[in-house]
Amino acid sequence: MKIKAIVIDEEGLKRTIIRLAHEILERNKGSKNIILIGMRTRGEFLANRIHKKIEEIDNSKILLGVLDATLYRDDFRRRLKQPEVSVTNITFDINEKDVILIDDVLYTGRSVRAALDALMDLGRPNTIQLCVLVDRGHRELPIKADFVGKNIPTSINEEVKVQMKEIDEEDSVYLIETPDEFKTT
Amino acid sequence: MSLESKHLLGLYGTSREDIELILDTARTFREVLERPIKKVPTLQGKTVVNLFFEASTRTRISFELAQKRLSADTINFTTSTSSTKKGETFKDTVRNIEAMKVDMIVVRHESAGVPQFLTRISNANIINAGDGTHEHPTQALLDMYSIKEKLNKLEGLKVCVVGDIAHSRVALSNIYGLTTMGAKVSVCGPSTMIPHSLIKLGVKIYNDIDKAIQENDVLNVLRIQLERKAGDRIPSLREYRNYFGITTERLNKFNKEIIILHPGPINRGIEISSEVADGPYQVILDQVTNGVAVRMAVLYLLGTKN
Numbered sequence: 084m085k086i087k088a089i090v091i092d093e094e095g096l097k098r099t100i101i102r103l104a105h106e107i108l109e110r111n112k113g114s115k116n117i118i119l120i121g122m123r124t125r126g127e128f129l130a131n132r133i134h135k136k137i138e139e140i141d142n143s144k145i146l147l148g149v150l151d152a153t154l155y156r157d158d159f160r161r162r163l164k165q166p167e168v169s170v171t172n173i174t175f176d177i178n179e180k181d182v183i184l185i186d187d188v189l190y191t192g193r194s195v196r197a198a199l200d201a202l203m204d205l206g207r208p209n210t211i212q213l214c215v216l217v218d219r220g221h222r223e224l225p226i227k228a229d230f231v232g233k234n235i236p237t238s239i240n241e242e243v244k245v246q247m248k249e250i251d252e253e254d255s256v257y258l259i260e261t262p263d264e265f266k267t268t
Numbered sequence: 269m270s271l272e273s274k275h276l277l278g279l280y281g282t283s284r285e286d287i288e289l290i291l292d293t294a295r296t297f298r299e300v301l302e303r304p305i306k307k308v309p310t311l312q313g314k315t316v317v318n319l320f321f322e323a324s325t326r327t328r329i330s331f332e333l334a335q336k337r338l339s340a341d342t343i344n345f346t347t348s349t350s351s352t353k354k355g356e357t358f359k360d361t362v363r364n365i366e367a368m369k370v371d372m373i374v375v376r377h378e379s380a381g382v383p384q385f386l387t388r389i390s391n392a393n394i395i396n397a398g399d400g401t402h403e404h405p406t407q408a409l410l411d412m413y414s415i416k417e418k419l420n421k422l423e424g425l426k427v428c429v430v431g432d433i434a435h436s437r438v439a440l441s442n443i444y445g446l447t448t449m450g451a452k453v454s455v456c457g458p459s460t461m462i463p464h465s466l467i468k469l470g471v472k473i474y475n476d477i478d479k480a481i482q483e484n485d486v487l488n489v490l491r492i493q494l495e496r497k498a499g500d501r502i503p504s505l506r507e508y509r510n511y512f513g514i515t516t517e518r519l520n521k522f523n524k525e526i527i528i529l530h531p532g533p534i535n536r537g538i539e540i541s542s543e544v545a546d547g548p549y550q551v552i553l554d555q556v557t558n559g560v561a562v563r564m565a566v567l568y569l570l571g572t573k574n
Binding site: 151154155165167168169170171172200201204205206 | 269270293295296299300303304305307308309310568569572573574
């Protein structure tokens, strides 16, 4: 792994999460109608942390769910490796709610498209707002995030590697060079 | 993670990793079945043919539902309406269907080995939905899923398959699959219904149902298959019921919890009493629901494999 830059460190991630929590509360005028849904895998951990922060700031209880949108993906026929599916855990009604969809990196927009379809099959939310830790550009679909931790302009041969203590060794975001075998151009 | 094989012909030789992958993936689909919209677009554009050369209601409906819930296109083919009735050979029928560009074939046939044969004449993924008295892998997988759902494990469990073992593809698939997963499998039934070659597979044989109940965690009760001439091997249904039927009185003799499975359709009052079939220990309807999820998992894992 060739690291080109460290984009967010542990302290930086803490501050970013606090800011995102405040922005979500500000935009929605409090936490009354919002629910948080994290996208597996790292979006789930990010959602847990933002959830904890919002409950702390607003002193309220907010519903939190996990979404696995694998079954809605559009790249089954093009991938070499079969993606592993895991369970969606949304045990509450999302009808008429303001859903904050949380993911780690926004790139082509295709996984967000899959998540939107998956959410629509669960009900009819009032709004869906997208919150991402990193927006690295290169969109292939007309999708835009409502809340962004950090905008990182990248080249197509770079990768954004988000690490979270829940499954990785540390809290960090690195910009790395894509290993040759995965290069597209 | 993906399956080792591009077909599911039987559980004989299927690895523990593959069985675990199917059972884990089925959990995802079990959740999909609880949603308001019980359908995902995963197999869009794939065509699946259900080739049923032998009567089936439950398995065919379960497969068809699984296919529809994955958004695959399905075609049903049953012998009563097919051209095999007009004299076409099995091979020609399959070649013709294949020429219509199908991706997967689910097959049930009264002869053992037909799914295996299909892999040689077709490029589609083949799923065995029961071949003669050989194997019925998806049934055994859903049995294992249902046991695991209740008891949270398979390793080390004692499972006894009760009934006409010699003519049961469910029994054989259960024996292969559960043994691979580390369970101890035994069988129980009249001697005329038990092939003694099973001892070679490490299977314990009971002729006394009370002993089987006493020593096992799970009973998988098979249907007495009158259409497979079960009547020739037992003096009467009443005698079978008296010696091997699962009743509340029998279960109450031992103060223990035991899980009762039955692949259906049930002959109430013969191999299982109504009281037990509707009682607290049975998971018979859970098996039916889990069956759809398990078949979705198999279709998904084979249909999206490159």
